[in-house]
Amino acid sequence: MSAPSRNPLVLGAGASALALAAALVWLGWPADSPIDAASGVAVLSGPAPGLPGRAAGMAGGDGTVEPARLFELGAAGDLRIDLDTKAALDMIVADLGTHPSADALARLEHSLRSGLPREAAEQALALVHGYRAYAAALAKSAASQAPPRDASEMRALLAQDSALQRAHFDPDTAQALFGVQEAYSRYAVEAQAIDSDPRLSALDKARQRHALRAALPPEVVELEPGLSPRTSEMELRVAEVRDQGGTAAQVQAIRTQYLGKEAAVSMGEMEAQTTQWAERYAAFRKQKNELLASSPADPAAVVDKLLAQHFSAEELPGVRAYDRQAGR
Numbered sequence: 001m002s003a004p005s006r007n008p009l010v011l012g013a014g015a016s017a018l019a020l021a022a023a024l025v026w027l028g029w030p031a032d033s034p035i036d037a038a039s040g041v042a043v044l045s046g047p048a049p050g051l052p053g054r055a056a057g058m059a060g061g062d063g064t065v066e067p068a069r070l071f072e073l074g075a076a077g078d079l080r081i082d083l084d085t086k087a088a089l090d091m092i093v094a095d096l097g098t099h100p101s102a103d104a105l106a107r108l109e110h111s112l113r114s115g116l117p118r119e120a121a122e123q124a125l126a127l128v129h130g131y132r133a134y135a136a137a138l139a140k141s142a143a144s145q146a147p148p149r150d151a152s153e154m155r156a157l158l159a160q161d162s163a164l165q166r167a168h169f170d171p172d173t174a175q176a177l178f179g180v181q182e183a184y185s186r187y188a189v190e191a192q193a194i195d196s197d198p199r200l201s202a203l204d205k206a207r208q209r210h211a212l213r214a215a216l217p218p219e220v221v222e223l224e225p226g227l228s229p230r231t232s233e234m235e236l237r238v239a240e241v242r243d244q245g246g247t248a249a250q251v252q253a254i255r256t257q258y259l260g261k262e263a264a265v266s267m268g269e270m271e272a273q274t275t276q277w278a279e280r281y282a283a284f285r286k287q288k289n290e291l292l293a294s295s296p297a298d299p300a301a302v303v304d305k306l307l308a309q310h311f312s313a314e315e316l317p318g319v320r321a322y323d324r325q326a327g328r
Contacts, residue, residue, distance in 0.1 A: 067112055068115025069115065071085065092128055093131055131168075138161065234254060234257075280310050285323070288302075
């Protein structure tokens with residue numbers, strides 16, 4: 001059993017087109033393509049909910065992990081159920097596959113019964129079977145409908161997934177396993193709705209994002225410092241200064257106060273890169289619309305040629321995904 005790789009979090013100001021993609025990945029939808037930091041979103045470094053925490057360091061030299069070692073005991077000797085438990089279940093269910101053999105199931109049961117106290121082993125087995133049923137139901141649901149196109153459809157999908165979770169687990173277990181992931185997903189949806197609302201000024205958006213982040217559970221904030229109250233306060237102060245016509249030096253001074261000089265410089269450089277990317281994309285999109293309006297014989301070839309004029313080969317997967325999302 002190999003530990004899965006970590007995925008980036010995608011959130012924050014400017015994530016209007018791809019914030020939904022992050023939540024979709026967490027919900028089990030297949031990723032459309034790599035999400036590029038230059039495409040107007042901030043790719044952050046924290047582990048996404050559902051990915052290994054304590055489990056990540058338990059692989060042996062050959063990358064294998066004993067299933068029993070993926071679970072942690074509580075003070076009473078029963079299982080401690082939390083976000084890392086979900087990571088353990090993801091690893092076990094992925095390793096079993098869709099149609100596990102009787103031998104594979106027997107090896108799993110032996111590992112859990114020999115490596116955990118009896119009560120904890122029974123809990124772990126029940127969780128594995130429940131999670132397999134939930135994963136199958138989620139895959140069936142995802143296969144029967146298209147990914148959501150906007151915040152309203154995403155809210156409906158979250159409600160549907162929440163119902164699936166509670167159909168397979170009691171409320172306390174469902175909250176322990178999925179609560180952090182669900183809280184972030186709901187945050188991502190609402191942040192996307194704020195960012196894409198043309199009626200809001202930049203300052204209005206910053207104020208609403210600040211209020212949204214203030215309501216996040218501490219467990220979500222612990223996973224990503226970019227969601228911390230201090231960072232959110234800094235972003236709000238920057239928006240206020242810019243709304244008042246402040247200079248780049250004033251913005252940099254605020255960031256330095258909160259982050260230190262080196263991190264503030266790095267953030268400024270990243271922001272400049274994002275702005276430059278957005279300008280290139282806007283120019284590409286304008287030319288694309290003009291060319292397609294002339295009804296070329298091979299529209300796909302025209303778009304491919306135009307993409308190559310504006311973006312490097314490394315940027316193409318990300319910009320194609322962004323363009324598909326923006327065009328919906």
